């Protein structure tokens with residue numbers, strides 16, 4: 001089989017047609033340094049029901065924990081989030097059915113432009129300018145404020161609409177807590193980021209079984225562009241987050257949502273909360289699937305550090321940029337690598 005970027009990883013993995021591992025899948029930039037198998041601290045857990053309906057004491061404890069999770073980790077798990085397990089199960093079923101479609105049918109969804117609302121692809125966006133192909137197929141679609149979805153399988157659209165609405169609700173609640181943790185009004189981020197028309201991008205990632213998982217990479221080290229990304233997986237681990245210079249394996253507790261901070265939380269908080277650096281490794285003999293739902297400001301919002309967080313001691317560390325322009329820069333010029341350096345005020349590197 002010809003190993004070109006246009007061939008899905010699923011088709012390649014299923015063909016089993018390797019005499020030696022193809023060099024264009026061998027990833028060397030980000031050496032596969034092992035994550036610490038037994039880290040001293042574990043990833044924080046936030047009980048959302050205490051944030052939304054706990055006592056005043058419980059609420060202030062959770063807000064404190066949430067602030068600490070954002071500041072110290074950039075990743076945390078949310079339990080009692082209210083998104084039904086059955087709905088999550090249906091989402092995975094739909095995504096599996098999508099990836100199981102014949103190649104020609106999936107290719108109908110290949111976008112031409114990086115901001116096309118539905119994009120099926122392999123490796124990473126705009127990968128053709130890079131030499132390494134990552135061990136991942138994806139389908140990405142915009143679900144808010146306008147809703148798009150592939151029309152195959154037939155119930156994909158209904159299920160993903162229900163799922164993304166449920167997640168938007170969770171994100172808006174979390175961002176109330178994040179606002180208070182920054183010393184701002186609870187509705188601050190919701191208003192400043194125009195979350196009523198906030199941009200949501202749903203990405204389903206498929207990482208098929210790999211004959212040499214130690215040589216390949218699913219998604220290399222990166223940060224996400226939005227405010228918060230909500231991630232769930234099909235029970236197979238592979239997400240790692242960089243903490244204090246070391247990769248930490250994320251092992252979600254049952255029925256939790258994994259949340260990571262994105263670039264626009266870093267900008268808005270004037271660098272108090274950093275955008276989480278993470279990657280997806282290939283480890284398993286079985287297929288891994290993850291659903292990453294990026295939740296950002298509205299596309300027209302010009303994001304700057306919150307004025308309340310800027311003073312003589314803490315000058316603004318980032319220049320304002322419209323979120324849409326940020327995305328265009330990220331995807332068309334920078335091939336999905338972090339854009340933060342472009343908005344960071346260089347005299348204020350933290």
Ligand SMILES: O=C(O)CCC(=O)C(=O)O
Pocket residue numbers: 203205219224231238239278279280290292
């Ligand atoms: O599959 C994962 O665990 C990570 C996915 C991810 O980082 C992304 O889609 O941006």
Ligand SMILES: [Fe+2]
Pocket residue numbers: 222223224229278292
């Ligand atoms: Fe990511």
